[in-house]
Amino acid sequence: MRGEEKPQVCVIGLGYIGLPTAAIIARANCPVTGVDVTESVVETINRGEIHIEEVDLDGLVRGVVQRGMLKASTEIVPADVFVIAVPTPFEKDGHHTPDTSYVMSAAAEVAGVLKKGDTIILESTSPVGTTEAMRELISGLRPDLKLPGKTDETPDVAIAYCPERVLPGKILEELTHNDRSIGGITPRCARKALAFYKRFVRGTCVTTDARSAEMTKLVENAYRDVNIAFANELSMISDEMDLDVWEVIKLANRHPRVNILQPGPGVGGHCIAVDPYFIIHGAPEQSPLIRTGREVNDAKMHHVVEQATKLIEANPGAPVACLGLAFKANIDDFRESPARFVAAKIARQFGERVKIVEPYAAELPREFESTGAELVDIDFALENCGILIVLVDHDIFKVVPAEERQHAIVYDTRGIWPDAQMKPSKPGLRLAS
Numbered sequence: 263m264r265g266e267e268k269p270q271v272c273v274i275g276l277g278y279i280g281l282p283t284a285a286i287i288a289r290a291n292c293p294v295t296g297v298d299v300t301e302s303v304v305e306t307i308n309r310g311e312i313h314i315e316e317v318d319l320d321g322l323v324r325g326v327v328q329r330g331m332l333k334a335s336t337e338i339v340p341a342d343v344f345v346i347a348v349p350t351p352f353e354k355d356g357h358h359t360p361d362t363s364y365v366m367s368a369a370a371e372v373a374g375v376l377k378k379g380d381t382i383i384l385e386s387t388s389p390v391g392t393t394e395a396m397r398e399l400i401s402g403l404r405p406d407l408k409l410p411g412k413t414d415e416t417p418d419v420a421i422a423y424c425p426e427r428v429l430p431g432k433i434l435e436e437l438t439h440n441d442r443s444i445g446g447i448t449p450r451c452a453r454k455a456l457a458f459y460k461r462f463v464r465g466t467c468v469t470t471d472a473r474s475a476e477m478t479k480l481v482e483n484a485y486r487d488v489n490i491a492f493a494n495e496l497s498m499i500s501d502e503m504d505l506d507v508w509e510v511i512k513l514a515n516r517h518p519r520v521n522i523l524q525p526g527p528g529v530g531g532h533c534i535a536v537d538p539y540f541i542i543h544g545a546p547e548q549s550p551l552i553r554t555g556r557e558v559n560d561a562k563m564h565h566v567v568e569q570a571t572k573l574i575e576a577n578p579g580a581p582v583a584c585l586g587l588a589f590k591a592n593i594d595d596f597r598e599s600p601a602r603f604v605a606a607k608i609a610r611q612f613g614e615r616v617k618i619v620e621p622y623a624a625e626l627p628r629e630f631e632s633t634g635a636e637l638v639d640i641d642f643a644l645e646n647c648g649i650l651i652v653l654v655d656h657d658i659f660k661v662v663p664a665e666e667r668q669h670a671i672v673y674d675t676r677g678i679w680p681d682a683q684m685k686p687s688k689p690g691l692r693l694a695s
């Protein structure tokens with residue numbers, strides 16, 4: 263394939279990362295086959311519809327499917343560029359061991375159709391060394407191909423790692439405009455991958471080696487986690503000392519070289535709460551700070567449950583509204599969500615008193631079954647609940663005016679209602695003014 267020709271692209275894994283990526287590549291007029299093991303995902307996309315919530319993704323997918331630029335399939339097809347965006351969860355061993363089996367199984371599928379000239383790019387967040395491990399696997403399956411780093415001759419294929427750093431809710435914008443680190447197994451691999459990303463990325467693409475690119479992604483999220491842990495630890499200290507953490511942080515941030523992040527009910531999602539463990543697993547002795555950051559952020563969830571429990575017990579009979587289940591604002595993703603953890607604990611304890619408000623959920627997750635808790639809308643909660651526990655900073659909650667919540671006792675774990683006053687007798691709890 264020469265530089266000016268449009269490559270045929272195969273994107274493997276059509277979830278929150280793979281589907282928007284496939285759609286954006288298709289929009290750049292490269293024909294894309296999206297591959298997913300889940301048949302319903304494939305059927306939905308081939309109807310021009312989407313199975314995840316993401317701003318503007320529905321129109322984009324509909325358009326590229328109608329133009330014939332994006333097709334979905336459960337079977338891998340030959341292509342010029344393969345982009346792997348499958349999950350990288352933990353193993354079920356209880357030790358937060360990274361599970362790269364999805365990546366390896368996708369790489370094995372690719373090996374089956376790989377030909378000279380192809381480029382394979384891993385986008386899944388991965389422990390350091392995964393791209394090389396993928397190369398080893400392919401090498402074993404395709405001894406007929408010369409692989410990068412394993413031959414003194416020009417290799418037949420290029421293999422690179424290029425992580426995603428998108429923000430759910432802004433994925434399409436950030437996929438296009440964010441800077442990217444592109445790590446090749448060799449510099450030649452990095453250049454091949456760079457040429458591909460240049461077709462649809464407007465941000466600056468910086469090339470490096472695969473291991474550095476893998477570590478860069480993990481470091482970005484470990485950095486966020488440790489800094490949020492600092493804010494969460496301050497919030498627990500402030501609760502103990504009867505201080506308003508929001509006020510303390512606001513004042514401290516007036517220092518020109520201080521920028522403390524905002525506390526919350528914990529840290530969730532499948533990135534910030536997960537990726538630090540990929541570093542810890544690789545260098546357990548050298549990562550006490552990163553490990554402690556994880557522990558502090560997990561402890562914050564339990565702290566919120568305790569504080570909420572005290573508040574609810576102190577106000578017998580008052581209906582309780584838990585505002586939000588998503589792991590962050592304005593998205594429908596409830597995976598690894600501290601809000602969901604806290605709300606489920608409260609629902610199990612207080613049953614029918616508990617109402618859940620989650621504008622992005624059609625029904626409550628399974629763990630709420632038989633708790634008696636009920637999904638309601640924000641208007642119902644404001645009209646009927648005497649206790650409001652803010653767990654997610656969805657825009658729809660932020661805009662609730664003070665007069666509509668002044669009857670209620672508020673426990674605002676996100677600091678979205680700054681007009682609410684600290685209630686000194688209950689550290690960390692705010693009463694609407």
Ligand SMILES: NC(=O)c1ccc[n+]([C@@H]2O[C@H](COP(=O)([O-])OP(=O)(O)OC[C@H]3O[C@@H](n4cnc5c(N)ncnc54)[C@H](O)[C@@H]3O)[C@@H](O)[C@H]2O)c1
Binds near residue numbers: 274300427430
């Ligand atoms: N979601 C995010 O915001 C985000 C951001 C940055 C990085 N990441 C990383 O991107 C990767 C993918 O995350 P996601 O959120 O898109 O996951 P996801 O669970 O939303 O989607 C993954 C998809 O891959 C499919 N799949 C699994 N194994 C497969 C296989 N062998 N062949 C084909 N399809 C397969 C699944 O059916 C699923 O539809 C993960 O490593 C994640 O850590 C995610």
